[in-house]
Amino acid sequence: MTRRVNYEDNIFYLTLIFKGISASLKLNIDTDLYRDRIIEDIRFLDKTSASIYQSLKANHLMIDRFTHLKGLQKLNSSFIALLEDILEERLPLASSLEQDFDLLQRVQSNRETELAGINEMITKQKGSTGDQEQIVSEEEFKFLLSAEEQEPES
Numbered sequence: 001m002t003r004r005v006n007y008e009d010n011i012f013y014l015t016l017i018f019k020g021i022s023a024s025l026k027l028n029i030d031t032d033l034y035r036d037r038i039i040e041d042i043r044f045l046d047k048t049s050a051s052i053y054q055s056l057k058a059n060h061l062m063i064d065r066f067t068h069l070k071g072l073q074k075l076n077s078s079f080i081a082l083l084e085d086i087l088e089e090r091l092p093l094a095s096s097l098e099q100d101f102d103l104l105q106r107v108q109s110n111r112e113t114e115l116a117g118i119n120e121m122i123t124k125q126k127g128s129t130g131d132q133e134q135i136v137s138e139e140e141f142k143f144l145l146s147a148e149e150q151e152p153e154s
Helices: 005-024 030-060 065-087 093-129 136-152
Strands: none
Touching: 005 030, 005 065, 030 065, 030 093, 065 093
16 A cells, blocks of 8 residues: 655655754753754654655655755755854854764755755756746737637526
8 A cells, every 4th residue: 555645745844844953942941951952853843844855856756856855955055054153153052062963064055966856856857847927919819809708698
């Protein structure tokens, strides 16, 4: 039996987790109590995002693939920026995560690599579907309007 993956909800939930991590790093909380949780959430976000990316990469014929890729792209861009803020100690709790900087640098590298892959897939998909607007010529527009006027009213 095939399993249906709800990418939209999965990406939405990861975004919520990301927002929680981001918000917690801006608070003046006791890092002895929360540091492990924050690091585990970052690991989870990295691992799960990679899993969703691999699934989207393998399912190139999926109908809403482009939309899901865009959501994952946005999540990864934000995640990379947050990791950069932590590593450059621009956030109140960043210094308390200093012992985990090696891990955070690896996660940032993973996200950058994945983001490059997502950007490439988005570019390819745009090219293959033809991201061109459907334009109605003046003659077609006149024909459509005249056909509408000629229809008898019921």
